Amino acid sequence: MGADEFTARLGSVIYIYSAAMRPPTDQISGRKCIMRNHSAYPDFTCVLAELPDRTPVGFAYGFHGAPGQWWHDVISRSVVELLGEESAYEWFDDPLELAEIHVHPDFQGKGIGRSMIYALCEGRKERTAVLSTHDQPTAARHLYRSLGFTDLLSRYTFPGGHELYAIVGRTLPLPAPTSPNLPHGSCTL
Structure with a gap:
């Protein structure tokens, strides 16, 4: 989905984010603002995973990174x-x-x-995909490694923060999925 539908469904997105990340309640409004701002970035795309009854259970989004965007500038x-x-x-x-x-x-x-991730990366024209994740042995870290993401920076602390992150990247396109059960290009369950 594009920016307009993403903004209209931001309540569902924040619900999933909150359940997955368990942030302090006072940070939710700031996260909503950041997500809304991200939706205005070039080539913004969001993938929403839904159950057959359209209950959302996951989301992923990305955009073309460019100078002038906070994360892009800080990390580069x-x-x-x-x-x-x-x-x-x-x-x-x-x-x-x-x-x-x-x-x-x-x-x-x-x-x-x-x-x-496959659905989000499919057909993108960018040369690389980059992201940040907690620098711990988590399921997310394992997933990114299994997709060929390599560490660019580890034990990284964002300005004003205290948590350790890994900045990871890989070239695009992603290789074809190896699992025959993986729904390539679709996230409806």
Whole structure:
């Protein structure tokens, strides 16, 4: 879905985000604002995983990363400082930024996250896909590694933050799914 439908369904998206991430309640309004702002970025696309009765159980979205976007600027500067300008150019000159990927806890471990990533990346013209994730041995970290994402930065702390993140990337396109049960290009369950 595009920006308009995403904004109209932001309540469902925030519900899934809150269930998956369990943020403090006072951070929800700020997260909604960030998500609404992301929907205005170039080539924004969201994939919503739904049950047959249209109950949403997961979402993922991304957009074309470009200078002037907070995450893009902060991370590309950090990559320049730690890995050099050539690496920053390689990863951040033409990226698909996968900003949010979340599955409701009741539905995790069923291939929904993987399917959403494939659907989101399918047909994209960007050269790379990049994202940040908690730098811990989580299911999400395992998923990204299994899709060929490699660490660009590890033990990374965002300005003003305290949690450790990994910044990961891979070239596009993604290889074809290896599981015959994986719904390629679709996220309706």
